[in-house]
Amino acid sequence: MTSIGTGYDLSNSVFSPDGRNFQVEYAMKAVENGGTAIGIRCKDGVVFAMEKLVVSKLVKPGANKKISTVDKNIGIVCSGLMPDGRHFVSRARDEAASWRGLYKAPIPTSALANRMGSYVQAYTLYSSVRPFGLTSILGGWDSEAELPVDGQVGSGPKVGAGGKKEGQKRGGPFLYMIEPSGLYWGYYGAATGKGRQSAKSELEKLNLSEGDITLEQGVKEAARIIYVAHEDSKDKDFELEMSWVSSLDGPTKGRHEEVPKALREEAEALAKKVIEGEDDDDEEAEGGATGDQMEE
Amino acid sequence: MFRNNYDNDSVTFSPQGRIFQVEYAGEAVKQGSVVVGIVSKTHAVLAALKRNAEELSSYQKKVIPIDTHYGVALAGLASDARVLSNFMRQESLRERLTYGRPMNLSEIANRIGERAQINTQQYGRRPYGVGLLISGVDRNGPHLFEFQPSGMVNEMLATSIGARSQMARTYLEKNLDQFADATKEELIKHALSALKDSLSQDKELTVDNTSVGVVGGGDLFKLYEGQEVSPMLASAFGEGEGEESMEVDT
């Protein structure tokens, strides 16, 4: 932070002599203290999970959802300034609606990531705005079926040349993470927020690039990872929020929605067990070291 | 002397990732007089302490009815609250006109949240200097939302904002488990007790400075002020309370 006081960090859209945009870097600082959010791309869908810190017990439990849906098949979870997150989601919904208006079909996840990346980037260009204090994980399931055009009411001739390709492969799971700079990458597993470091190392252990992990496994891993990432701020209570989107023949029928309560609780119980198991191991190790003294 | 260079506008992040102008706007809320909101399974109650500029002036409105099913209580700049409440009235009427149904509370809370967020990201604007409690009953039951100048909106079981509101929140946290099944009368009592806890030593609740908004159990949102709150004060604190200002000139 040697740059503080040089004046190059006082306005957005200004480069410092060594080519940095400090306001964007400061915006990233806003993200670093937000609740941990992760997304996992599984072979048959995408899972999102969010660590929601309970700031007061006056807040209604289970309300104030932080994971949002865009169109039907896309989910967004943000870490950072929550009001910026709502703005971001609102824009994403407008983009999805305008795509439908033009193409009469749902927006592909990649196209939405691209448009939202551009939108966030635009907020680094002008001194009249500030960057988003936000990193968002955006993912969805693009339909594997041949979708009717919006408003289509008939199926057309069933015989004759239709110009349709047999066995064409389309759709699938997609996951992106967009940073305050507007930069985005595609991910197998993405993590942001306070506990991102430990979440990332847990995600890496899953070998997601192999593409073996199923959605159900993904839900359980996601819950566990949030619990692991929460270990560093153990003193604070949190709620686990989870959502998922599956293929058309999967549990959500291609829609992005909240993970059912029963499954979430099952995943949470498992996660707690794993965490406690680790703690027990630690205690056992300690116990072993002091064993001699205890006998006395 | 240390001079904070990062607090001149709402489009500058500090090196720690904070936006001071937004935080300062949050301070304006803490300058306003205290308001309390509580929901049960059936009812939603708002209670507010009104202030007057001087002895002979009228009291500032603190609870604003928006539609027949909900209202807001404000702490901070009242004129900003008027802008937001006009917007909420407009949106609520539009919902009734286009769909023939009452406005969903989470929807309207989020809409003003989104509006407020814009003011924190663009130059030449200032954040709203007001906090609101939005409370009422919609098709999903009773709700209470807290709105802050940052654009943050949270659904609460009970809460309080404004000057010395921490004392009220302490009361609410202590009695939190009694609210869900409370009757309308009990809920009002709790709200007034929380309000009272946050008063400074030299102040007390009177028919002149207390506003109560109640909705639920099939009844529409009703604002109680003046003599109408006297039975509520009496049942919450006994007959003695508020007697002084109940005097009629003889």
Next chain:
Amino acid sequence: MNHLPQAWGRPRDDVYGAYNASFLPQDGPKQHTQSPIVTGTSVVAMKFKDGVVVAADNLASYGSLARFTDVKRLRQFNTRAVLGFGGDVSDMQHLDRLLTSLSLRENYADPGSSGDETDTASLDAKNLHTYLSKVMYKRRTDFNPLWNHILVAGLDDADKPFLASVDLLGTTFSAPSLATGFGAHLAVPILRRVAPDEAAAETLSMDDAVNAVKEAMKVLFYRDARSLDKYSIAVIRKDGVQLKEDEKLEGQSWAFAETIRGYGTQIH
């Protein structure tokens, strides 16, 4: 002075002289749609004691040509409402997209967790009818109407059967039995014989209502040259919507046709 509405707001000819129209475009005012192009014919619907039944055939005509024979004119909005469209098919498709966008927005505001494709039940049939009537009236006021006559069938906020219509002028109308287009003339009397008023509809069984609507569809196929014997039918009740889109009219009898004289080639 001319007090007829046509003269309201205009300068008085006897004071200012006749209106000088010379600056106006010579080819007349700007015009929007003057007639529908590809059209669907009647929609027929009827309330019964705990629900509503609605039907429409699967034909889209291009003038007198039976152009498309697999067009679905009933649209399920959610578990509480089905819409039936008569009139211009492309305008129906436009409305369909409006409703898709509405349904997405409803889901944003109030996401159910049931996983049901059509579970945006926070808007009931009555809300939907109110919304559509505003859309249709706005368009007619813009002199650019959506050339449809729509029946909204379903349940209201108290889960009571709801049936109402809105047309291209934004006119709304409600009755225990309704039909659009040719059906307004031919089907309604048949349905009214089964249930003349609300009180009668409240005691009508589902089977009786469904049979009456099917009978009306059959009569329409006999006499409406723009109709088809393939049709869609939906029943909306508290426990959900039952929509069948590939039905065929049963038990047709064309014996009456033998007695018709005066059209086309006659042998006798």
